[in-house]
Amino acid sequence: MSLPHQPVELYDPIKYIMNLGGKRMRPLLTLLGYKLFSDDIEKAMPAAVAVELFHNFTLVHDDIMDEAPLRRGKPTVHNKWNENVGILSGDVMLVKVYDHFLELDVDPQKLKSILGKFNVCAAEVCEGQQEDMNFETSDHVTESEYLEMIRKKTSVLLGFALEVGAEIAGATEVVCRQIRDFGINLGIGFQLQDDLMDVYADQKKFGKQVGGDIIANKKTMLLIEAIRRAEGDNKKELEDWLKAKDFDNEEKVKAVTELYNRLGIKEAIEERMNDYFNKAFNNLDHFPVAESKKDKIRLLANALIQRES
Amino acid sequence: MSLPHQPVELYDPIKYIMNLGGKRMRPLLTLLGYKLFSDDIEKAMPAAVAVELFHNFTLVHDDIMDEAPLRRGKPTVHNKWNENVGILSGDVMLVKVYDHFLELDVDPQKLKSILGKFNVCAAEVCEGQQEDMNFETSDHVTESEYLEMIRKKTSVLLGFALEVGAEIAGATEVVCRQIRDFGINLGIGFQLQDDLMDVYADQKKFGKQVGGDIIANKKTMLLIEAIRRAEGDNKKELEDWLKAKDFDNEEKVKAVTELYNRLGIKEAIEERMNDYFNKAFNNLDHFPVAESKKDKIRLLANALIQRES
Structure with a gap:
């Protein structure tokens, strides 16, 4: 992933959070989804990066909302820099997610399909986060509300990560x-x-x-x-x-x-x-x-x- | 523009900010850019909405960063709800921007070109906002730094708004x-x-x-x-x-x-x-x-x- 250098307050936090590590489960799922149908996994790399970048975008903004001081044992972005840096570098990460999808070497019609599915997934992740915050102050949360919240907040991105790999590889x-x-x-x-x-x-x-x-x-x-x-x-x-x-x-x-x-x-x-x-x-x-x-x-x-x- | 109803904390702020008014200069520029080359302006509408939605996304997040209590004489989103609502409804607005571009009835290759240009514009708008914030605490800002900041923060979106209209209409x-x-x-x-x-x-x-x-x-x-x-x-x-x-x-x-x-x-x-x-x-x-x-x-x-x- 290549990023500009300036302004450093915008791009350094992106490099920082992306280098904090983690299991890299989502990009792995994209590559595994691709490998089910095709072997030249290089072709799926831009989508794998996009998925990991999107996940990290949600971490940066969620950590602000949750006032979390630490992420993977290190200071969160808004803690190391400040809240404004967290908001804005998160925003530019989301733009760069789309940039990575545009790098895919696929038929533009397929790109349109992938972006459409990603948009549904991304909106649901935001909805799930909002619902999770709402539950904090809600007296009564039902089982089905909870399951729907976790489906959106954490599961649809895993599903999308696999699906986008398969779709790039030509799955129906x-x-x-x-x-x-x-x-x-x-x-x-x-x-x-x-x-x-x-x-x-x-x-x-x-x-x-x-x-x-x-x-x-x-x-x-x-x-x-x-x-x-x-x-x-x-x-x-x-x-x-x-x-x-x-x-x-x-x-x-x-x-x-x-x-x-x-x-x-x-x-x-x-x-x-x-x-x-x-x-x-x-x-x-x-x-x-x-x-x-x-x-x-x-x-x-x-x-x-x-x-x- | 149609939006889901739930969760209301996510979607009501979008309707609120979009209904605060303003000059609607950017979507107007998109339609005028289109009209230079073609008459059926309906075809440019999704892009006009996308451009206005993106502008309003930047307002919601900038108002948080600038701690602005009022926007167009009314409470800002983070003031009327709270900061978390402002961050998250802003995020989903940015996702919906891309959704509107995907609604365009254009050749997928042209859609890819439009999205690529929009990504450059959107990243520059974020860079401009960061530079503007940096200037607040900088002892020395040169004329050329200032001109580059305002080019990014406010001008590239006006340029893109016109250009996208023209491109949809078939301009070279x-x-x-x-x-x-x-x-x-x-x-x-x-x-x-x-x-x-x-x-x-x-x-x-x-x-x-x-x-x-x-x-x-x-x-x-x-x-x-x-x-x-x-x-x-x-x-x-x-x-x-x-x-x-x-x-x-x-x-x-x-x-x-x-x-x-x-x-x-x-x-x-x-x-x-x-x-x-x-x-x-x-x-x-x-x-x-x-x-x-x-x-x-x-x-x-x-x-x-x-x-x-």
Whole structure:
């Protein structure tokens, strides 16, 4: 990815965030989506860069909105520079995303199709972020509202990343849709897994504080299910913890986790998560390509599913 | 322009800012650029909407960065909602800009050309905004740095607005460039005119406070030229006013205006402004279309030039 040098306040933050690392899962998915149908992966590179750049654009702006001081253990862009730099360098990143798509060596009609799909995805990612912020102050979030929020906020981009690779490689529209659905189901499963790990991960192996979501009353699938299931004393206890202002973090995490255990939340969400993973692998089984071609995607998906929990 | 309804925090601000009014100069330029070469202006409408939407996207984000409470006499988006809503609804506006371009009924190859040009323009607008913010804290801004900043921040979009209309209507690349140059020269002239009006407008007819730039030490072309020209006592007086912390606004405006008058700043900047307007009309004279076709653009340009000053 080549960028201008000036003004440095605009372009240095882009280089900074893009070099912070991360799993690079999205561009990998684009290349894997491409590899299902064609071998010369160079052709998919501009889209892989575009997808990663878009993901990082959302991180820069989301970190401002969430007032996050750190990202991948390093200062966030608005923290290292300032908020204005974060807003504006994010904006120019989004413009550069489209520039990378325009670099694709594909028929202009196909480019138009890819941009149309990307626009739907990008608007949904923004909608998901807004819904997530709305949930913070909402008294009642339903399971289906939550699933729709995570579909938009995190899953559609995984689906698009795979789909755009396949489309560049010449997959038909029907197959593109199957691949996108695989990515979306996988993504929803991942998010439910994240929700579970926040409560049930081994602190020694977990990068963040276990129970962070509980401390912050974050409306995850676990809390939504607990609110739905809790009755009587359990209901009162849960409501008290949600209303509590002064509390010991460790005590709250322990108490709410025990409440979740009594209510069978872990098993319920695991079942839901596995439904999405099964749906995803079912999508994968139906791709009209040789099984040997699907191995890398299966391997990646399994590696991500069997994370420490 | 049709937008989804939900989430309302994302889409209501877009409707709000788009309905605040304004001169609609940019979409008008797109339609006029189109009309030079073809009559069925419906075909240019998606681009006209895209250009106005992009302009409003920059207003929403710039108003956050500038901490502006009002826009066109009404609360700015981040003031009426909050900063996060301003960031995120701005982001989705930029995505929708590209959606509108995709609605154009043009050959996909031409669409690719249009998007490429728009990306250059959009990145330059961001660069110009960053440079403008940098100037606030910079001790020394040269005339050429200032001209390059206003070229990017305000003029390239006027140039693009005209050019995209002409390109959709089938103008050749050479003619497109001439029309863009007309818009850019006109835009730089307008900005210099704005700088002049801020000091020399008749308060009764001026929408803002006369001398606002002087009070804020804004590095306009007038101040840059004054710093370059001032010597001896004039230099000392100007430096004192620039350093002053506690002052009476009216007194500062009066003193600096008198200093400008002694230094012949008004005449110098008017000459510079007229150079750009003359360049613009010279570009217009050379368009390879019948004079009668150019009348509307000439009329608009002249109407904008003869604003109250």
